[in-house]
Amino acid sequence: MKVHEPYVLFEDDKHKFIWLGLDESENEKGILTNQYLIVHENKGYLIDPGGYFVFERVYNNMRKFVEPENVVAILYSHQDPDVIGSLNIIIDMVPNAKVYASALWERFLPHLGVDFKGRFVDIPDEGMMIDFIKAVPAHFMHSPGNFHYYDTYAKIYFSGDLGAVAYRDKWYLIVENFEEHAKLMESFHRRYIASRKAIDIWLKKIEGLDIRIIAPQHGSIFEGENVKKFINWLKSLDKTGLDLME
Ligand SMILES: [Fe+2]
């Protein structure tokens, strides 16, 4: 089983966007997940830092790029265990960070045993700006209170569960053959995305965004031409979720 070191997706003298590594043996415990860290002028922004059993790997890799006390935000796409499972540890390990998630989940997350001490920030349904990061509404894709995060500086779009693949065997970080990759994505999107209408509403929200890279919470990263191919593939999904339920 291979251990993968963090990979920098964008870098200049004041900004980095980093994929936080992976241990392929995590696949034996649960679905593989991606975590990301943005460091802008020495301030850290963690995106979907993930479940309980990935915490040690995520935290150790994060510290290679930013001091824990300089992390100012934890951005959550939604409330699933693979997204928030380490929240009650991480809240103490990055003591100056605010926690951002949909207002829908504010009263549910304390059931993890976490005391936010006033550090929770509700994201309203219409989204918001968090410094240079745009919280883009992506409701019902799949969670009813769901946000993606667009880094306006690096032009990288974190797409949460959108773009997910639940690999059983061969894992890879960057999509090369889009057509083969699309076959691996289809079953997840047909079942988890609440309806075709959710895709149409989201497409309007991302109109006009200049996206260089799409980075999902599971599966592989889309760069260059594959960004457009992925969006076109989503447009081609005629029915998902409720559209297919009897
Ligand atoms: Fe999810």
Ligand SMILES: [Fe+2]
């Ligand atoms: Fe997920």
